[in-house]
Amino acid sequence: MISPAARDSLQGWLASQKALKGASDNTLDAYSRDVAGFLAFMTEHHGQTQGLGALAKISTADMRSWMAFTRGHDVGSRSLARKLSAVKSFYRWLSEREGFEPTAVLATRSPKFQRKLPRPLSPEAASDMIDTLEVQSLTPWISARDQAVVTLLYGCGLRISEALGLTGADLPIGSTLRIIGKGNKERMVPVIAPARDAVERYVAICPYEITPQSPVFRGARGGKLNPRVIQKVVEKTRMQLGLPATATPHAMRHSFATHLLNAGGDLRAIQELLGHASLSTTQAYTGVDTARLLEVYARAHPQGRG
Template sequence: MTVLIADFYRHLTVDLRRSDHTVRAYVATAERLTGFLAGHWGRAIDGAALSGITAADLRAYLARRRGDGLTAASAARELSAVRTFLHWAGIDPPALKGPRRKRSLPRPQAPADIIALATDVSEEAAEPWIAARDWAVLLLLYGAGLRIGEAMALPASILPLGETIRVTGKRGKVRIVPLLPELRAAIERYAALLPFALLPGEPLFRGTKGGPLSPAIIRRSVRGARDRLGLGGRTTPHALRHSFATHLLGRGADLRQLQELLGHASLSSTQIYTEVDAARLLDIYRTAHPRA
């Protein structure tokens, strides 16, 4: 890692407090860009050299990345990361339109499919405490709308449970999330069966050896369950959060309240669920109405 990239890494982690996933993605983009420019220009890249970047250079870089198999959506994210890197370096990014991409709507799962998924995952678990853990985690995603990373980050200090929990989301933003009685019962059952001590400074959800539970474990379990149940490839842990939002909106939840529950910084991120619900209603109309 060059000095330039190392300084950018510190900026993302210390100044902006971005998530580990975002830091890895942005730093990797900065490394790819500077590596490309070093070959493109034939010289080492530092802050002074970087100031000479042009729109043509960026187009050439994105063309290289698209040639590597990057989709339009991924190329747009790459360009966003490049702009963040250049802004940090004190450089106004050259004006360049990102690739056009289709806006895909989240696909909510039917409540019955979600319960079947969670049941299958827990039934495949090797031990009763692991079954209780996986059931509690999946219920947190659907019953409280948490991101999987937020669920993994919950501390043991949330016990004993009340009617709400404090959740730390993206960029360290804290929100209060209500707990349904069924969800409280699921977490309490897991805590009672867990063979490891739950100390206040440690994570709530544990792996088989007592360390922090990895999101990859839950994702792998969900993949196995959806294959066994014949569910679509979009049935992921994050789809349960989408389902939480869509089902609440369909029952009359206020958009601003939903924004708070989901921890979205911008209302525009939440508004996509209005399109999801409208699309669902249109599907019902076309299927059921005799004159559709």
């Protein structure tokens, strides 16, 4: 049981995350679950509903107890680190509003975990993936649809949600696409000819009318295409080609970034194309080493150029 005051504070924090940081609904749901779970644990741990006064007095021992409890429910280091990050963010906001010192919470160390670096496909494997997708369905427009979606992921570095979020207003696709990515951040993405052609082929034979308001990519019954459909067809294709389990739709986006970098692309330009807020995220995507990352910073930073 969470006290009404704590629940109101949680809702206030979530609203601020949406308004100030443009957090997506999925992110807000995860934040809500993580922080609500933390607050519920503290209620149980102390044997009484935790009002705001009690939340301000949470100790280092309380934090250790929560982390041990969470670990005991088969929560891995990565997930625990995510939960702790949400709790810390909530406490920073709450402490500023309520005027208390959140040191015990903010000083809690995040568990260490090995970050899984993405595994891009080789250029040949990416090409084989796109070619083989065409023969996965006996229905021509569905084959063309699947191929067009995956070509956008690899050819333009789109997230699957971004590709499936395209509407008729984006047609006909020209040399660039205006994409609204995470946090409602807008970016312009160049569109290579094969991606443009793949979308045109699909649109020409799609049996459903595509209006400016309707999604470009449709499911078999005409509704918006579910990303799981693309995930499944890519999974089937990679098994046919003998590619590893890491050959997912998202890996096509990784491959776009890595192949651009290997061809001499600038890391900062690739960061812009991917819509990453942080250059370190792009570094992880491309597996670029720290020395190369520092080179980019040195070229880009005013003092580095001086």
